[in-house]
Amino acid sequence: MERTCAGLICFCLLPAATAIASSSVFSQSLISQQVFDGENFLKYDGVRGPYVDRVSYGVNREPPAQCSVDQVIMIKRHGERYPASGEGPSIEQALNKVNSTLVGSDNYTGDLAFLKNWTYFVPSDCYEAETWTGPYAGLTDAYNHGKEYRSRYGHLWDGNSIVPLFTSDFQRVIETAQRFGEGFFGNDTYSTKAALNIISESSSQGADSLTPTCRKQDDNAQKICDGLPYHLPQLDVAADRLNAQYHGLNVNWTDVYNLMLMTAYELNTRPTSDWIDVFTTDEWVSFAHIWNTNFYYCSGPGNEYMRAVGSLYVNATLSLLREGPSSGSLFFNFAHDSNITPIITALGIATPSETLTTDQIAFGTRWNIQDIVPMGGRLTIERLNCTDSALAPAGTFVRLVLNEAVVPLQGCQNGPGYSCPLDNYTSFVNGLPSFVAECEVPKSEPQYLGFWWNYTTSNEKNHVRGSRCHGLA
Ligand SMILES: *[C@@H]1O[C@H](CO)[C@@H](O)[C@H](O)[C@H]1NC(C)=O
Ligand SMILES: *[C@@H]1O[C@H](CO)[C@@H](O)[C@H](O)[C@H]1NC(C)=O
Ligand SMILES: *[C@@H]1O[C@H](CO)[C@@H](O)[C@H](O)[C@H]1NC(C)=O
Numbered sequence: 508m509e510r511t512c513a514g515l516i517c518f519c520l521l522p523a524a525t526a527i528a529s530s531s532v533f534s535q536s537l538i539s540q541q542v543f544d545g546e547n548f549l550k551y552d553g554v555r556g557p558y559v560d561r562v563s564y565g566v567n568r569e570p571p572a573q574c575s576v577d578q579v580i581m582i583k584r585h586g587e588r589y590p591a592s593g594e595g596p597s598i599e600q601a602l603n604k605v606n607s608t609l610v611g612s613d614n615y616t617g618d619l620a621f622l623k624n625w626t627y628f629v630p631s632d633c634y635e636a637e638t639w640t641g642p643y644a645g646l647t648d649a650y651n652h653g654k655e656y657r658s659r660y661g662h663l664w665d666g667n668s669i670v671p672l673f674t675s676d677f678q679r680v681i682e683t684a685q686r687f688g689e690g691f692f693g694n695d696t697y698s699t700k701a702a703l704n705i706i707s708e709s710s711s712q713g714a715d716s717l718t719p720t721c722r723k724q725d726d727n728a729q730k731i732c733d734g735l736p737y738h739l740p741q742l743d744v745a746a747d748r749l750n751a752q753y754h755g756l757n758v759n760w761t762d763v764y765n766l767m768l769m770t771a772y773e774l775n776t777r778p779t780s781d782w783i784d785v786f787t788t789d790e791w792v793s794f795a796h797i798w799n800t801n802f803y804y805c806s807g808p809g810n811e812y813m814r815a816v817g818s819l820y821v822n823a824t825l826s827l828l829r830e831g832p833s834s835g836s837l838f839f840n841f842a843h844d845s846n847i848t849p850i851i852t853a854l855g856i857a858t859p860s861e862t863l864t865t866d867q868i869a870f871g872t873r874w875n876i877q878d879i880v881p882m883g884g885r886l887t888i889e890r891l892n893c894t895d896s897a898l899a900p901a902g903t904f905v906r907l908v909l910n911e912a913v914v915p916l917q918g919c920q921n922g923p924g925y926s927c928p929l930d931n932y933t934s935f936v937n938g939l940p941s942f943v944a945e946c947e948v949p950k951s952e953p954q955y956l957g958f959w960w961n962y963t964t965s966n967e968k969n970h971v972r973g974s975r976c977h978g979l980a
């Protein structure tokens with residue numbers, strides 16, 4: 508593994524394969540005295556750039572010795588992608604401002620000297636699309652994740668039954684599910700043994716959805732969402748630094764924000780970005796905070812309806828967990844970041860004690876979005892079957908694994924490996940608000956999440972392809 512350092516920012520050039528946390532970190536013969544998590548660029552890119560594991564609390568990722576996993580329910584964000592179409596024009600505007608100044612004076616010196624030989628990386632028809640080039644490509648990430656979960660959870664498949672995969676109906680999400688499936692089953696077996704179930708993203712799905720929407724709106728939270736991105740003075744510092752270097756250049760803080768946004772996305776198609784070092788680590792801290800605040804108010808704990816939205820999934824997964832493997836052992840689901848953050852909110856595993864604000868960085872906050880929904884991020888719920896131990900009598904337990912780190916539930920961690928006994932987990936989930944009631948799902952729409960019990964085993968959709976952007980074979 509190659510570790511690349513530029514300024515304070517270091518990152519490891521791993522292929523898009525995601526690390527399975529090892530249990531040997533406490534017993535290496537020479538224990539590192541340096542901790543790099545705080546200096547990893549991927550922890551500051553506003554979940555626009557490549558996947559990165561969650562910083563763990565030290566709890567072993569493997570099941571405890573006296574337990575085995577007998578059911579897994581995962582929801583995964585699509586893999587690394589190009590910028591959203593709404594972001595394209597402002598990114599291109601900021602880039603053109605810089606570029607035309609440098610071209611005009613033919614002054615390829617200073618912080619942006621690399622522009623002489625740098626090209627923009629988004630083909631005009633590729634906005635929104637999953638990426639497929641470079642070591643961090645979204646499609647590679649999904650494929651490798653599938654392979655990794657086959658080695659981790661392959662014992663839960665008998666090699667013969669049809670396994671449904673559930674994806675929301677959005678091109679890049681569908682492609683993520685397909686590649687994950689190819690990685691999990693192997694390319695040929697995927698065609699016959701997986702059954703891709705595509706769930707409409709329409710709000711008329713009511714509660715029978717991976718992408719539920721709330722009819723009620725938190726006006727205060729919405730106001731902050733609508734005001735994004737907001738001004739932070741560190742971005743002015745970057746603008747001043749650039750303007751001072753090039754005669755006639757007049758970038759402002761929104762241009763800086765858009766160039767930083769572009770930088771994060773560049774890594775989804777290329778091994779590295781010359782732009783990372785154009786901005787200081789302090790500026791990246793501000794950029795990351797803008798995105799923490801975004802998710803906090805738009806689809807997280809700063810929005811009064813998000814616990815209810817997330818409880819739909821949490822409550823439905825409880826039914827699967829209580830039924831156990833007789834209802835199926837593998838439930839792989841695929842959706843968007845803003846569908847996962849409400850679930851994390853309902854579970855309360857990253858809800859900060861402080862309120863996030865737009866004028867102060869919440870250093871050390873539990874609501875660090877990089878640890879919650881990076882590209883390709885996933886929440887994996889494991890049902891554990893455990894024998895007697897000093898911790899608890901034999902029984903069924905639940906563990907939450909977020910981006911490959913075990914995250915114990917606050918208030919229920921008395922099982923093996925800090926898991927939660929299923930009965931206690933049940934009381935916790937039963938205390939959550941109701942999505943249907945709080946979000947006023949009309950009676951004319953589905954009132955519960957039913958597709959896990961009512962799915963197709965047909966493989967007819969396994970290889971569906973939407974319109975694809977330029978260059979994708
Ligand atoms: C400029 O880009 C070309 C094509 O990508 C590459 O071969 C060359 O090494 C680059 N030159 C410099 C100085 O970076
Ligand atoms: C900068 O402008 C020149 C001249 O218009 C163009 O050839 C080049 O592709 C531009 N570079 C970027 C990175 O936009
Ligand atoms: C299987 O599919 C993946 C992803 O589509 C592709 O990268 C790989 O080359 C394929 N492998 C084989 C053996 O066909």
Ligand SMILES: *[C@@H]1O[C@H](CO)[C@@H](O)[C@H](O)[C@H]1NC(C)=O
Pocket residue numbers: 612614616617618752753754755
């Ligand atoms: C060219 O760049 C250098 C260093 O960045 C700067 O000192 C100089 O003023 C610039 N010249 C013009 C014409 O912009």
Ligand SMILES: *[C@@H]1O[C@H](CO)[C@@H](O)[C@H](O)[C@H]1NC(C)=O
Pocket residue numbers: 604758759760761762
């Ligand atoms: C920055 O400049 C662009 C035009 O180049 C403009 O659209 C944008 O509103 C400006 N941002 C601010 C905060 O003034």
Ligand SMILES: *[C@@H]1O[C@H](CO)[C@@H](O)[C@H](O)[C@H]1NC(C)=O
Pocket residue numbers: 831892893902903
């Ligand atoms: C746990 O596993 C044992 C051994 O496979 C099995 O006999 C038992 O029924 C399982 N318990 C539950 C609650 O599934």
Ligand SMILES: *[C@@H]1O[C@H](CO)[C@@H](O)[C@H](O)[C@H]1NC(C)=O
Pocket residue numbers: 918919920921928930931
């Ligand atoms: C778990 O549930 C049992 C009864 O089912 C109860 O006695 C105990 O207090 C609960 N523990 C926690 C941590 O909720």
Ligand SMILES: *[C@@H]1O[C@H](CO)[C@@H](O)[C@H](O)[C@H]1NC(C)=O
Pocket residue numbers: 822823826939940941942943955956
């Ligand atoms: C939780 O799920 C069960 C079973 O699907 C359902 O009967 C119940 O109404 C749900 N509870 C809430 C609060 O949505």
Ligand SMILES: *[C@@H]1O[C@H](CO)[C@@H](O)[C@H](O)[C@H]1NC(C)=O
Pocket residue numbers: 957961
């Ligand atoms: C099962 O799914 C089909 C097709 O999506 C739907 O028409 C039907 O209403 C569902 N049945 C139940 C009981 O939810």
